[in-house]
Amino acid sequence: MKLYEWYKIESITVDRLPENKLTEVFVSEKRVGLLKRNNVIMAFTALCPHASANLCDGWLDAMGRIVCPEHKYRFDPANGRNTTGEGYKLFTYPVEIKEGEVYVGFLS
Numbered sequence: 001m002k003l004y005e006w007y008k009i010e011s012i013t014v015d016r017l018p019e020n021k022l023t024e025v026f027v028s029e030k031r032v033g034l035l036k037r038n039n040v041i042m043a044f045t046a047l048c049p050h051a052s053a054n055l056c057d058g059w060l061d062a063m064g065r066i067v068c069p070e071h072k073y074r075f076d077p078a079n080g081r082n083t084t085g086e087g088y089k090l091f092t093y094p095v096e097i098k099e100g101e102v103y104v105g106f107l108s
Helices: none
Strands: 004-013 023-027 030-037 040-045 095-098 101-107
Touching: 004 023, 004 030, 030 101, 040 095
Parallel strands: none
Antiparallel strands: 004 101, 023 030, 030 040, 095 101
16 A cells, blocks of 8 residues: 655645646645646646656647657656657656645655
8 A cells, every 4th residue: 555645735726727737836845747637637747757858848739648848758647658659657646635725645
C-alpha cells in the first residue's frame, strides 16, 4: 500500500482552475502541472521526462493529451503514458478534492 503526504495547493481552488488549460503550480517546492478536463483534475510533473521542457508551455491535442512544446512528444495526463512511442513516462500524482480545495499526494 502506497502512503502519500498530501499538500494543499494554496494558489488555486477547483473553481479557479480553468478547464482544458495546462497550469503550473509549485507544491512543496516541486513544479507540478495541473489539468482540469471534464471536471476531473490531474496532476503531473511539470517538466518533460525527455528534455525537461516546461509542459505547461505546451498544449492539448484533440484527444486531451499533453503535447511537449520542444519535441512534440505526447503524454496522457491521467496515467503519464507516452502516446507517441518514444518510451518516456510522465510522472503523475494523485489528486484529492476537499471542500473545493485541491490536494496533491507525494509518496512519503
